[in-house]
Amino acid sequence: MISIKDVAKHAGVSVATVSRVLNNSGYVGQDTRIKVEKAIKELNYKPNEVARSLFKKQSNTIGLIVPDIMNPFFPELARAVEDTAIQLGYNVILCNSDGDEKKEQNYLDVLQQQYVNGIIVSSNTLNATQIERLNMPVVSIDRVISKGLPTIVVENKKGAMMATRFLQSKGCTRIGHIKGNNSIVNAEERCEGYKEIVGKESWYNDTYIANGKYDMQSSIQATLELLQRHPDIDGIFAANDIMAIGAIKAAYQLGRRVPEDIAIIGFDGISLSKATTPELTTIEQPIYEMGEKATKMLVSLMEQKQSMDQENYKILDVTLIEREST
Amino acid sequence: MISIKDVAKHAGVSVATVSRVLNNSGYVGQDTRIKVEKAIKELNYKPNEVARSLFKKQSNTIGLIVPDIMNPFFPELARAVEDTAIQLGYNVILCNSDGDEKKEQNYLDVLQQQYVNGIIVSSNTLNATQIERLNMPVVSIDRVISKGLPTIVVENKKGAMMATRFLQSKGCTRIGHIKGNNSIVNAEERCEGYKEIVGKESWYNDTYIANGKYDMQSSIQATLELLQRHPDIDGIFAANDIMAIGAIKAAYQLGRRVPEDIAIIGFDGISLSKATTPELTTIEQPIYEMGEKATKMLVSLMEQKQSMDQENYKILDVTLIEREST
DNA sequence: TTGAAAGCGTTACCAT
DNA sequence: ATGGTAACGCTTTCAA
Numbered sequence: 226m227i228s229i230k231d232v233a234k235h236a237g238v239s240v241a242t243v244s245r246v247l248n249n250s251g252y253v254g255q256d257t258r259i260k261v262e263k264a265i266k267e268l269n270y271k272p273n274e275v276a277r278s279l280f281k282k283q284s285n286t287i288g289l290i291v292p293d294i295m296n297p298f299f300p301e302l303a304r305a306v307e308d309t310a311i312q313l314g315y316n317v318i319l320c321n322s323d324g325d326e327k328k329e330q331n332y333l334d335v336l337q338q339q340y341v342n343g344i345i346v347s348s349n350t351l352n353a354t355q356i357e358r359l360n361m362p363v364v365s366i367d368r369v370i371s372k373g374l375p376t377i378v379v380e381n382k383k384g385a386m387m388a389t390r391f392l393q394s395k396g397c398t399r400i401g402h403i404k405g406n407n408s409i410v411n412a413e414e415r416c417e418g419y420k421e422i423v424g425k426e427s428w429y430n431d432t433y434i435a436n437g438k439y440d441m442q443s444s445i446q447a448t449l450e451l452l453q454r455h456p457d458i459d460g461i462f463a464a465n466d467i468m469a470i471g472a473i474k475a476a477y478q479l480g481r482r483v484p485e486d487i488a489i490i491g492f493d494g495i496s497l498s499k500a501t502t503p504e505l506t507t508i509e510q511p512i513y514e515m516g517e518k519a520t521k522m523l524v525s526l527m528e529q530k531q532s533m534d535q536e537n538y539k540i541l542d543v544t545l546i547e548r549e550s551t
Numbered sequence: 552m553i554s555i556k557d558v559a560k561h562a563g564v565s566v567a568t569v570s571r572v573l574n575n576s577g578y579v580g581q582d583t584r585i586k587v588e589k590a591i592k593e594l595n596y597k598p599n600e601v602a603r604s605l606f607k608k609q610s611n612t613i614g615l616i617v618p619d620i621m622n623p624f625f626p627e628l629a630r631a632v633e634d635t636a637i638q639l640g641y642n643v644i645l646c647n648s649d650g651d652e653k654k655e656q657n658y659l660d661v662l663q664q665q666y667v668n669g670i671i672v673s674s675n676t677l678n679a680t681q682i683e684r685l686n687m688p689v690v691s692i693d694r695v696i697s698k699g700l701p702t703i704v705v706e707n708k709k710g711a712m713m714a715t716r717f718l719q720s721k722g723c724t725r726i727g728h729i730k731g732n733n734s735i736v737n738a739e740e741r742c743e744g745y746k747e748i749v750g751k752e753s754w755y756n757d758t759y760i761a762n763g764k765y766d767m768q769s770s771i772q773a774t775l776e777l778l779q780r781h782p783d784i785d786g787i788f789a790a791n792d793i794m795a796i797g798a799i800k801a802a803y804q805l806g807r808r809v810p811e812d813i814a815i816i817g818f819d820g821i822s823l824s825k826a827t828t829p830e831l832t833t834i835e836q837p838i839y840e841m842g843e844k845a846t847k848m849l850v851s852l853m854e855q856k857q858s859m860d861q862e863n864y865k866i867l868d869v870t871l872i873e874r875e876s877t
Numbered sequence: 878t879t880g881a882a883a884g885c886g887t888t889a890c891c892a893t
Numbered sequence: 894a895t896g897g898t899a900a901c902g903c904t905t906t907c908a909a
Contacts, residue, residue, distance in 0.1 A: 226608075226663075226886095228885095228886055228887090229886065229887065229888095230886080238895075238896085239895065239896045240886090240887080240888090240896090241888085241889085241896055241897075241898090242894085242895060242896075244887070244888055244889085245888095247887095247888095248888080250888090250889085251889090251894085251895090252894050252895080253894075253895085254894055257894080257895080271660060271663075271664050272664070272886085272887075273605075273664060273666075273885090273886050273887070274661075274664040274665050274666075275601060275604045275605045275610065275664075275665065275666050275885090275886080275887090276605055276885070276886030276887040276888090276901090277886080277887055277888080278601045278887090278901095279599075279601045279602055279605050279885090279886080279887075279900095279901050279902065280886085280887050280888050280889090280900075280901050281887085281888080281901085282552075282901075284601065293630070294620070294626045294629055294630055295626045295627055295630050295822070297623070297626075299626075300620045300621045300626050301621055303620055303645070304619070304620055304621050304647060307620075307645070307646075307647055308647075316644060316661060317644070317645065318642060318643070318644055318645075319629070319633070319644075319645040320633075321630060321634075334597060335600075337552075338598070338599060338600040338601075339600050339601065339642070340599075340601050441825075441826060467826075473828065474828070477828065497823060497826065499767075500767060500793075500796050500823065500826075501826065501827055501828060502799065502803065502828050502829075503828075552902095554901095554902055554903085555902065555903065555904095556902080564879080564880085565879070565880045566880090566881095566902090566903080566904090567879075567880055567881075567882095567904080567905080568878090568879060568880075570903070570904055570905080571879090571904095573903095573904095574904080576904090576905090577878090577879095577905085578878050578879080579878075579879085580878055580879080583878080583879080598902085598903075599901090599903070601901090601902080601903090602885090602901070602902035602903040602904090603903055603904080604903095605885050605886070605887090605901090605902080605903075606885050606902085606903050606904050606905085607885085607903090607904080608885075
């Protein structure tokens with residue numbers, strides 16, 4: 226591989242000068258600059274990013290830690306992060322943590338050893354101390370870790386309330402909820418929103434809530450049990466789209482038609498929700514925008530040009546998309 | 552950040568010695584080793600990977616270039632690559648090329664500047680020359696670039712033949728095909744497989760093939776046109792699952808029931824195919840295995856312990872999964 | 878068995 | 894305006 230030395234020799238100047246035109250810093254004579262640029266082009270020279278990183282203690286890279294890229298919510302997020310990062314001059318290292326504390330901590334170490342400039346993370350196990358120890362900008366996405374940390378989330382509770390109210394407006398009189406994993410913040414928030422609406426109904430009690438795990442299999446099981454426990458349920462709010470799809474399947478298994486016998490609404494707005502039959506009514510999160518905003522926030526933190534106010538705790542709005550399942 | 556010097560000082564030895572125990576290379580006295588290891592632990596020292604990379608001209612990282620992580624086929628592949636890479640001691644940099652030649656070439660440059668040890672790529676625009684210029688191991692996945700290059704693909708033609716024959720066995724007498732993008736090799740292969748089976752039927756001509764683009768929208772359009780052109784079609788083989796789902800939607804739009812009036816089969820076996828109603832019959836690729844095999848192949852190439860025979864051109868088998876759409 | 882020192886490709890400081 | 898050179902943190906040769 227051709228190095229800055231080769232360029233210097235070829236142009237008949239010192240490496241310092243080449244470095245200056247590369248970064249255009251310091252004084253460089255007009256004609257010298259031209260000579261150097263010519264040499265760079267002729268040799269097709271590309272600076273060695275590793276050497277740069279070593280000196281700068283920064284690798285122009287950001288780390289993205291997600292639980293599992295196979296969960297349909299994250300590819301779109303990852304894509305947004307990458308697009309935005311590239312545009313701002315950074316590369317992305319993708320890490321799947323499986324929500325496992327060990328793996329997360331390990332990735333944190335790895336990323337630090339790689340001199341990443343900053344990290345975007347979606348985690349429920351990490352705490353503020355671990356983050357601060359890193360001593361580099363971190364943006365939490367989709368799940369809040371601590372109020373003090375830069376964060377991008379959506380109106381989970383509000384969205385859940387919208388969903389539940391919408392089912393009511395469609396004439397549902399017994400509404401069940403398929404909840405996400407117990408330990409995950411946004412699952413709790415969505416559950417709260419649901420309770421906020423139906424909690425005071427005379428028919429309501431906690432057995433109208435079934436525990437799922439943000440995946441289809443658990444949701445089918447949970448829905449089956451829920452509908453057997455309460456055959457009078459005519460509406461279900463599932464805490465994410467995958468679980469809503471599971472709920473639809475379970476309903477069919479029990480011979481219920483959707484939406485005629487039972488209306489079902491999800492949460493997330495993943496592209497999958499448009500692919501099913503019936504198409505899923507859902508509370509749509511602006512997933513791409515979340516990734517984009519998180520990346521921009523992170524980069525401005527990294528480049529210290531943040532506006533200093535608490536503009537780095539963003540709660541994005543959600544939208545109800547009515548389709549065929551309600 | 553604490554460096555090898557600190558460890559050396561703390562242990563009362565030279566940095567050379569610390570380096571030796573780190574890599575356990577060269578001679579190190581038993582007690583010295585213990586002293587050093589103690590120091591490492593006490594200071595919680597982690598070697599600086601960037602400095603290592605600079606010296607070694609290798610970053611213990613592999614690049615993964617895919618067209619678009621939002622295409623449901625790739626998250627599973629990416630996950631497999633990452634899992635396997637981590638296990639073998641490598642990190643992964645994910646790159647979305649959008650199948651765009653410029654972006655691909657740019658990523659190739661970036662990865663090279665980052666001293667990645669090797670690259671896994673799914674591309675239709677790259678050619679053998681570009682790959683060879685890189686002067687590092689590259690494995691092509693899902694799409695063959697050149698017979699001489701390490702490659703992991705599946706039996707596309709055979710799978711297509713299986714699919715088409717299966718429709719026949721279900722009693723279909725007029726079978727249409729929704730084809731993938733014209734320029735993509737595997738789309739052509741799948742189309743060939745289809746023709747192989749129905750090409751000699753008396754009713755057959757090329758108007759039974761409609762062009763899609765491996766996405767849902769184009770497939771809906773293509774299917775609508777196809778079914779209007781040939782109302783007698785009672786079976787459709789779509790070149791991937793997303794397009795098969797689009798085909799189902801289009802069929803519904805025209806008032807056809809699936810599978811009663813028209814049977815539909817896809818290709819890929821993405822998890823989405825289990826989530827639809829009706830669940831999709833499909834030709835399943837061993838996606839995770841492909842990622843795993845590609846990574847292992849790449850690593851053994853990188854570490855030069857390849858078995859030298861042409862064990863680095865693998866054509867994996869596919870499986871027919873019968874579900875509800877046929 | 879251990880240490881000193883050169884070198885990996887850059888950048889930035891200090892001279893000139 | 895330009896060049897020499899130390900430094901970034903590590904590995905590896907060479908000597909001792």
